[in-house]
Amino acid sequence: MIQNVLDGLLTGSIVSLGAIGLTMIMHMLRFANFSYAELLAIGAYVALVFDRLFAAVLPFTSVAIGPLSLTVSLVLAMAVAMAAAGLSAVVIDRLVFKRIRETAGSLSMVFASFGVALIIRNVIALIFGLKAQLYSDDIAFAMVLSTHPLVLVKPDQVFTFTAALAIMFAFHLVLSRTTFGYALRAVAENPQLAQVNGVRLSTMVTAVWVIGGGMAAAAGVFYGLTNQISPVIGQNFILPVFAAAIVGGIGSIYGAVLGGFIVGLASGLALLVVPSGYSPAMPFLIILAVLILKPNGLFGEEQR
Amino acid sequence: MIGFISYFAFFCTVASILAIATLGLNLHWGNTGLFNGGVVAFFGAGAYGTMLLGGRPELGQFGGYELPYPLAFAGGILLAGAVAWVVGVLTLRLRHDYLAIATFGVAVAFESVTRNAEWLTGGAKGLRGFERPFEAAIGSPFGYSLLFLAFVLVVLVVVYVGLERLIRSPYGRLLRAIREDEEAARSLGKSPARVRLAAFVAGSMIMGTAGSLYSTFYAFISPQDLASILTFQIWAMLIVGGAGNNRGAIAGAFMIWAAWTASGWLLARFAPIDVQLYTGTIQYILIGLVIVGMLLWRPQGVLPEKLVVSQTGMGAARQPAPRE
Numbered sequence: 001m002i003q004n005v006l007d008g009l010l011t012g013s014i015v016s017l018g019a020i021g022l023t024m025i026m027h028m029l030r031f032a033n034f035s036y037a038e039l040l041a042i043g044a045y046v047a048l049v050f051d052r053l054f055a056a057v058l059p060f061t062s063v064a065i066g067p068l069s070l071t072v073s074l075v076l077a078m079a080v081a082m083a084a085a086g087l088s089a090v091v092i093d094r095l096v097f098k099r100i101r102e103t104a105g106s107l108s109m110v111f112a113s114f115g116v117a118l119i120i121r122n123v124i125a126l127i128f129g130l131k132a133q134l135y136s137d138d139i140a141f142a143m144v145l146s147t148h149p150l151v152l153v154k155p156d157q158v159f160t161f162t163a164a165l166a167i168m169f170a171f172h173l174v175l176s177r178t179t180f181g182y183a184l185r186a187v188a189e190n191p192q193l194a195q196v197n198g199v200r201l202s203t204m205v206t207a208v209w210v211i212g213g214g215m216a217a218a219a220g221v222f223y224g225l226t227n228q229i230s231p232v233i234g235q236n237f238i239l240p241v242f243a244a245a246i247v248g249g250i251g252s253i254y255g256a257v258l259g260g261f262i263v264g265l266a267s268g269l270a271l272l273v274v275p276s277g278y279s280p281a282m283p284f285l286i287i288l289a290v291l292i293l294k295p296n297g298l299f300g301e302e303q304r
Numbered sequence: 305m306i307g308f309i310s311y312f313a314f315f316c317t318v319a320s321i322l323a324i325a326t327l328g329l330n331l332h333w334g335n336t337g338l339f340n341g342g343v344v345a346f347f348g349a350g351a352y353g354t355m356l357l358g359g360r361p362e363l364g365q366f367g368g369y370e371l372p373y374p375l376a377f378a379g380g381i382l383l384a385g386a387v388a389w390v391v392g393v394l395t396l397r398l399r400h401d402y403l404a405i406a407t408f409g410v411a412v413a414f415e416s417v418t419r420n421a422e423w424l425t426g427g428a429k430g431l432r433g434f435e436r437p438f439e440a441a442i443g444s445p446f447g448y449s450l451l452f453l454a455f456v457l458v459v460l461v462v463v464y465v466g467l468e469r470l471i472r473s474p475y476g477r478l479l480r481a482i483r484e485d486e487e488a489a490r491s492l493g494k495s496p497a498r499v500r501l502a503a504f505v506a507g508s509m510i511m512g513t514a515g516s517l518y519s520t521f522y523a524f525i526s527p528q529d530l531a532s533i534l535t536f537q538i539w540a541m542l543i544v545g546g547a548g549n550n551r552g553a554i555a556g557a558f559m560i561w562a563a564w565t566a567s568g569w570l571l572a573r574f575a576p577i578d579v580q581l582y583t584g585t586i587q588y589i590l591i592g593l594v595i596v597g598m599l600l601w602r603p604q605g606v607l608p609e610k611l612v613v614s615q616t617g618m619g620a621a622r623q624p625a626p627r628e
Contacts, residue, residue: 032401034341034408099600107339108599110404111539114341115595118536122588130585239412242405250399277420284409291394291402 002151004268010157010226011240012264013164017219018237019244019256020171021089021212024188027251028205029101031109035092035117036216037241038234041124043078043085043217044224048128050077051135067155069140070225078221085217086210092116093209117234125231132230160222167218168257171211175253184208188251236280240267243283247290249300258298262286310446313453315565320456321517323557326541327463327550328510334548334609335471336503337483338396341404342411343511343535346384348418350512351519351530352425353380358520360433366424373437377516384512385505392504397497403504411532418527430526434519456517460554463510467550479503480611533584536591537564543598548609555607560594 022036054073055062061073096116100109142152175181186194187204195201220233243263248255267282290297325347332338340346356367358376371379387410395406418425425431442448470476481489482496489496519525537560545556567590571583579586598605 026401030401032404034404096596096600104599104603105337107337107400107404108603110339110341110401111333111543112596112599114536114539115592115599118592119589119596122585122592125585126582126589130582239409242409246402246405275420278416281409281413281416284406284413287406287409288394291398291406295398 008268012261016260040220043220089213249297341408350515353383380516388508546605552607
C-alpha cells in the first residue's frame with residue numbers, strides 16, 4: 001500500500017512533467033497532439049547518446065554521484081537532451097503541424113500527429129534497436145525504508161522526484177515572476193486577447209514547444225533512470241499525459257501538474273486490486289471518469 | 305495456376321475485409337468529420353463478438369454458444385455498435401479532439417482486455433474452435449476460399465451501396481452540413497450531437513462487420529491480429545483513396561494492402577538478415593510517411609470527394625472545399 005503510493009508519486013512526477021507542455025499546446029493550437037509523448041523518447045535516447053559520449057571524452061564525468069546511479073555525464077547529457085527535444089518539437093511543428101494548420105482543420109493535425117508519432121517511434125527503434133536499454137548497468141541498491149510492510153525506495157527515485165519538482169517549481173517562478181511568464185499565461189488563457197495586447201502568438205508557440213519539449217525530455221530521462229529506455233516510451237506515456245491534461249483541465253498548467261500526480265497515484269493504487277496487465281488502461285478509465293463527472297477538468301474552462 | 309488463383313483469392317478476401325472497415329472510417333472521417341483513433345477496437349469487438357457467440361464451448365471459457373452464423377455475425381456487429389455508443393455518448397458533446405483521445409483509449413483498454421482476460425478472450429492465445437458456415441458442405445478448401453471471397457464481396461457491395469444511398473439522401477447532406485458548419489446546421493433546427501452519435505455508431509458497426517468477417521475467415525482471433533498498426537493501415541487506406549469518396553476508400557484499401565504485402569515480400573526476399581528483424585519497423589515508418597505525406601501534399605486523396613451541389617444536380621460535381 002505505502003509502496004504503491006510512493007511508486008505512484010514517482011510516476012506522477014514524471015507524468016506531470018510530461019503533461020505541462022501538452023496542455024499548453026492543446027489549448028493554444030487547439031489539437032490533441034498524439035506525437036507529444038515521443039518527445040520523452042527523443043529526450044531519453046539523446047541523453048543516452050551524449051551520456052556515452054561525455055563519459056568517453058571526459059572520463060572523470062562518468063563517476064556516479066553519491067548513492068545514485070546517476071553520473072555527471074548523464075546530468076550534462078540531460079541538458080543536451082532537453083535542448084534537442086525542444087528543437088525537435090519546433091522542427092516538427094515547422095515541417096508538419098504549421099503547414100497543416102494553415103490549410104486544414106485541427107482534426108487534420110490530430111491525424112498528422114498520429115503519423116508523426118508512428119514515424120518517430122519506429123525511426124528510434126530502427127536506430128537504437130527494439131531492445132530496452134539502461135543508462136547504467138551498475139545495480140542500484142534500494143533503501144529499505146521499512147521491513148514490515150516492506151517499503152523499498154531507490155536513491156535514483158528520490159532524486160527523480162525531487163528534480164522533477166524542482167524543474168516544475170522553476171517553471172512556476174518563470175510564470176509568476178517574469179514578463180515572459182505573464183505573456184505565456186496570457187496566451188495560454190486567451191490567445192486572441194493576448195495578441196490584442198501585443199504578445200506575438202508565433203513567438204509564444206515556439207517558446208511553448210521549446211519549454212514543453214525540454215520538460216518532456218527531462219521526464220524521459222527520469223523514466224529511463226528509474227525504469228528503462230525503450231522505443232515504446234512514447235506509446236506508453238501518451239495516454240497518461242493526456243489523462244493528466246484532461247483531469248487538470250486543458251490549458252491549466254497547475255491542473256496538469258496535479259492531474260499528473262492523480263494519474264500516477266491512481267495507477268499505482270489500482271495495482272492493489274487489478275492485475276498489472278490492465279495498468280495501460282487505467283488512464284483511460286480516469287479520462288472516462290472525468291468526462292462523466294467534470295468534463296472540463298478540475299481547473300479548465302468550457303471547451304467547444 | 306491453382307496456387308496463384310488461391311493466393312489471389314486470399315489477397316482479395318483480406319483486402320475486401322479491410323475495404324469494408326475503410327468504408328466505416330469514411331462515414332466517420334470522410335462524411336461526418338469525426339476522428340476515430342481506435343479503429344482496431346471496433347474491428348476487434350466485431351471479431352471477438354462473433355467468435356464468442358458462434359464458437360464451440362471450451363472449459364473455463366466464457367462464450368462458445370455455437371449460435372447459427374447469422375446470429376453470431378449480427379452479435380459481433382452489435383457489440384461494436386454498443387462500444388461505440390458508450391464512447392460517443394460520453395465524448396461527442398465535448399471538444400472535437402476528445403473523441404480521438406477517447407477512441408484511442410478504447411483501443412488501449414481493448415488490447416489489455418484481449419491480452420489479460422483469459423476467461424473472456426482467451427488471452428494471448430486467442431479464441432479458436434469456430435465452424436465456418438457451409439465449410440463442411442463444400443469440402444474442398446479451394447472451393448471454400450472462393451465462396452468466402454464471394455460472400456465478403458457481397459457484404460462489401462451491400463455496405464458500399466448502402467453508404468452511397470445514405471450520403472446522397474437528405475441525411476447525407478445533414479452529415480456534411482454538420483461537418484462543414486455546425487452552427488449553421490444547428491440554426492436549421494438540427495441536433496449535431498445526435499446526428500454525430502448516429503454516424504459514429506453506424507460507422508463503428510461497419511468496422512465491426514469487417515472484424516467479424518476477419519475472424520470468420522481465419523476461424524481464429526488473437527491480440528496479435530489486432531495490433532495498433534491496423535488502425536494506421538486503415539487510416540492510410542482512406543487518406544490515400546480519398547476521404548469522403550466511398551469508391552476511393554475501396555481503391556485505397558486495395559492499394560495500401562498491395563503495397564504493404566509487396567513491401568513485406570521485398571524486405572523478406574532482398575533485405576539482409578539483420579534488417580529483416582526490422583521488417584515491421586520499416587513498414588510502420590512507410591505507413592507513417594504515407595499518412596503525413598498525404599495530409600501535407602494531397603489531403604483530398606487519389607479520388608477526391610465529389611460534392612453534390614443540390615438534389616436535382618446529382619452527378620454535377622465541383623471541387624471539394626477545404627475541410628473545416
